[in-house]
Structure formats: structure tokens, C-alpha cells
Amino acid sequence: MAVSYYPGCSLHAMASEYDESLRAVCEALDVELAELADWNCCGASSAHFVDDELAIRLPARNMAIADRAGNDLLIPCSACFLRLKYADKELRSDPARWIDGPYRGETTIYHVNEFFDRPALMASIAARVERPLAGLAGVAYYGCMSQRPPKITDAPSPENPVSMDHLLRAIGMEVRPWSYKTDCCGASLTLTRPDVIHKLSGDLFEAAREAGAECLVTDCPMCQSNLDTRQAEIEARRGTRYDLPVFYVTELMALSFGDGRTARWWKKHFVDPVPLLRSKGLAGAE
Amino acid sequence: MPDDPLIRPECGFLAAVEERCGEKVSRCYHCRKCTNGCPVAFAMDVLPNQAMRMIQLGLEDELLRSRTIWVCASCQTCTTRCPNDIDIARVMDCLRQLSQEAGVAPGEPNVARFHRAFLDSIRRHGRVSELEMVAQYKLASMDLFSNAKLGWEMLKRGKLKFLPENVRDRAEIRRMFDKRPKEGR
Numbered sequence: 001m002a003v004s005y006y007p008g009c010s011l012h013a014m015a016s017e018y019d020e021s022l023r024a025v026c027e028a029l030d031v032e033l034a035e036l037a038d039w040n041c042c043g044a045s046s047a048h049f050v051d052d053e054l055a056i057r058l059p060a061r062n063m064a065i066a067d068r069a070g071n072d073l074l075i076p077c078s079a080c081f082l083r084l085k086y087a088d089k090e091l092r093s094d095p096a097r098w099i100d101g102p103y104r105g106e107t108t109i110y111h112v113n114e115f116f117d118r119p120a121l122m123a124s125i126a127a128r129v130e131r132p133l134a135g136l137a138g139v140a141y142y143g144c145m146s147q148r149p150p151k152i153t154d155a156p157s158p159e160n161p162v163s164m165d166h167l168l169r170a171i172g173m174e175v176r177p178w179s180y181k182t183d184c185c186g187a188s189l190t191l192t193r194p195d196v197i198h199k200l201s202g203d204l205f206e207a208a209r210e211a212g213a214e215c216l217v218t219d220c221p222m223c224q225s226n227l228d229t230r231q232a233e234i235e236a237r238r239g240t241r242y243d244l245p246v247f248y249v250t251e252l253m254a255l256s257f258g259d260g261r262t263a264r265w266w267k268k269h270f271v272d273p274v275p276l277l278r279s280k281g282l283a284g285a286e
Numbered sequence: 287m288p289d290d291p292l293i294r295p296e297c298g299f300l301a302a303v304e305e306r307c308g309e310k311v312s313r314c315y316h317c318r319k320c321t322n323g324c325p326v327a328f329a330m331d332v333l334p335n336q337a338m339r340m341i342q343l344g345l346e347d348e349l350l351r352s353r354t355i356w357v358c359a360s361c362q363t364c365t366t367r368c369p370n371d372i373d374i375a376r377v378m379d380c381l382r383q384l385s386q387e388a389g390v391a392p393g394e395p396n397v398a399r400f401h402r403a404f405l406d407s408i409r410r411h412g413r414v415s416e417l418e419m420v421a422q423y424k425l426a427s428m429d430l431f432s433n434a435k436l437g438w439e440m441l442k443r444g445k446l447k448f449l450p451e452n453v454r455d456r457a458e459i460r461r462m463f464d465k466r467p468k469e470g471r
Contacts, residue, residue, distance in 0.1 A: 009413050009414040009416070009451075010416075012413070012447070012451060013415075013416050013445070013446065013447045014416055014440070014445045014446065016444070016445070038453055038454050038455060039453075040408070040412040040413060040453045040459055041408045041412065041413045041414050043405075043408065044404065044414070045360060045401075045404075046400075046401040046404035046405050046408075047405065047408075048360070048379050049379065049382050049383075049401045050382075050383065050386065050401060050405060051383065052307075052379065052380075052383070053465065054405075054462060054463065054465075057462040057465070058408070058459075058462060061458070061459075061462075144360075144361040144362055144363075145362070148361065148362035148363065148365065148366045149362045149365045149366050149373065149375070150366060158366055159366075183325060184325040184326075184359055184361035184363070186325070186326070186359055188359050188360065189326075189357070189359055189397070191396075191400055191420070191423060191433070192394065192396040192397045192399075192400050192427075193329065193357065193394070193396075193397070194432070194433075195329070196326055196329050196357070196359075199328065200325055200326075225445075229436055229439070229440070267443065268443045268444065268445060269443075270439065270443075
């Protein structure tokens, strides 16, 4: 299966382990990723703060490239996913306003969980699992932008998404129920108002711990970075230890497939996941 | 909300906001669903439903000066839950844009500086260089030393790239910025 791939700026830098693990998972499942040629930044959380037109024009250029490629489009970053979904809807209703040339408007845009949580791919995933992540208890954290607003994301259940829960169960994990799946972690304010993220992310850690989770799993590079890199200072402020590794869902999928490259991804994490994985007999296979 | 109990409603601002963003703010009946679900309400000086009321009443200056419009994280919870189908997060975008176009000093100057640094990096390269963007933000905010340890730890783990990536067709990217109707700095 050939799929167009829009990594976005984060996956080429801060979230390179997300990019590498997603590529590893796709390779294992015979999904061929074709990175969009000469893609540009989608404008993320910033363009719409300043200019509505720019907020469509930047992602519209990428959608036009994907439209010409003609395949489904996989977007692992939640911010990119949302901005390209906005642009796609605008382009479908009035292409001439945004681009020169035609727009077929037949590209289906997928975020990571929804991409894999389809019957044929779920069957391949189940068949590929070599080391089920038995005994590893975690919570699925979806964050904001892959779900909201549903009129743009087309999320079927934006207040209680289940696609990542399905994926994690398929690789043998114990997925704990919690009510914070889509609560904001505050990542967009991480540099400017750290006090806000100390509260929002701290509340997520408390809730995850209360749910009996040993780790958080996400599919958003901003959430992962925020929850992983800020955890130590939140622990210091709250006078407690959470010690909750924050995984990308694709890292855990690759681990369950017996991929030998996981150790290099763990080195990028601030909260070291190796002790937890070792205690479950899931580390050291590399 | 302002301390002065005497407010003389004025509809021009409501009309301007509704016209610009296409959202019917006049439909808001203050059920407070937006405010109750807002994760950053605790850090706001004007609550989301109060902001809708201030638009209805024409309290333009007070609202455009507020911290609220900058502290909103665009998490879209309010938009998703509004029973009157008002895209409140979009209204917040509109208020930020109006405040910049009117030259109002941002209620949260660092948030405005952050987005400026982010967009400048896109304008230069077509993609964001996280390292360059953070450096520009740090200089602009004069907040040079907070998170220094965090930055170092990120460098050590290879999470920050030194060299920016460039889009080949950067002229096209610059044209997108130049088409902007107003600079809005």
C-alpha cells in the first residue's frame, strides 16, 4: 500500500524518534511511505493567531502537492493534521481562491491512530506482534488537535476517542480507563507560560497515576515533548515522583514487532523508559 | 469585566467581529459551557463566556487589551461543546488579529513574540527551525536563562537541529506572507 507522508517540522527535528518508529512500523506492515516533495511548514499554532488567510495558504500548498500525488495522506503531527484538514476543506469548496490549477479533492487525510485502526491493518498488526507488551499498564493520551474541532477533524468520537486504545490492546498492553484522554496539556504555552503547563500537565500525571498507569502513550509530538521534558520540574514543584515514561504509540508498536532499533529511541527520552521496560522483561532484546 | 457598572451597549464591535470571522456571537446565551470546560480559564482575566458578552456589549478596548485572548491555547474544547455552534476558538483568533491590527499592546507580550518568532522562521526557510525560533524568542522576550538546562539536555539528546531545513521554492512561501492584508505586528 502506497501512502503520501507529511512529516512536518517536528518529526524532522525534536520528534525524530516518532518519525523513525513510524517508518519502522510502516515497513513492517508493508505500508510504503512517500514523503511529499518539497513540503512546507503548515503554520501550526502560529499562523492562525496572526492571519486567517496565511493559516490556510501555508497548508494549502501541501494539500495541492498531496492532491497531485493521488494517494491517502498520513500526518503524524496533530497540529499539522488539523491545519491540513482545514486547508483541504477550504480547497474542496473553493480551490481557485487558494491555488492555481485543479484540485481533485479525493485525498483522505489520516492521523496515526485512525490510520492503523482499520480492519485490514489491525489484522496485519496482530499477525506481526512477536513480543506482546503483556503486563505493561498505560493510558492512551490523544490531546486536542487530532480530535477537535470535529467539524474539521471528522473525529467520530471527539470526547472519548478509542482508536489508540484499540492499537495498544492489539499489541498486548493493559490500557487503563481514564477521563483525561483529550484534556489539553498546554504545550503551545510551554515557553511562554510555564506556570500554565505545570498545572495542566501536572493534573494529567496525577490522573494517570490514579488510573494505575505506568506510562503515557501519545501520538502528538507537542504533547510528547511537553509531558516528557517538563515532567522533572513538575515533580519538583509538586514534591512527588511520577516517573511516567511518555511513549509514541509507534515506538510501542515497533517494540512489540521485535524491532531492533528501539534502544536509540529510548535515549531521546527525558524520562528513561528502560527501567520500566526491563521490569516487564521488554528491554534488552536489541 | 470592567469595574464601571454603567455600560452603554454598542453594536458596532459585535457586527465587526461577526462579519470578520463569520461566527454568530450574538447567539451566545451564557450557559458557561465554554468556561467550565476551558483548561486555561484559571489563568484568564476575562472568562470565555464573558468575552462573548463583552463583544455583544461592544467593550472592544477592554477585550483587546485582555490577557485572555493571548492565554487561550486554541485547544478547541469550547468550540466543540458550544450548544449554539459558535466557534469560540475562531473568535479568539479574530480578537488577537484585531488587537494586533489596532496596535494594542498584547496582554501577554511573550505569547505574541513567540508566534512572531515562529512565523519569521517559516518566512525565512519555509519550515520552522526550532533552534532558531527559540533563539529569536529568547532575545525578543529577554527571557534568556529560563529553560537553559532543558535546552542543553535537548541538544545532548540530539533533539535540536543546528541547521535549518529550507524549502526549495522559498519565493512562493514569501509571497504567501506578502499577500497578507496587514502586517499586524
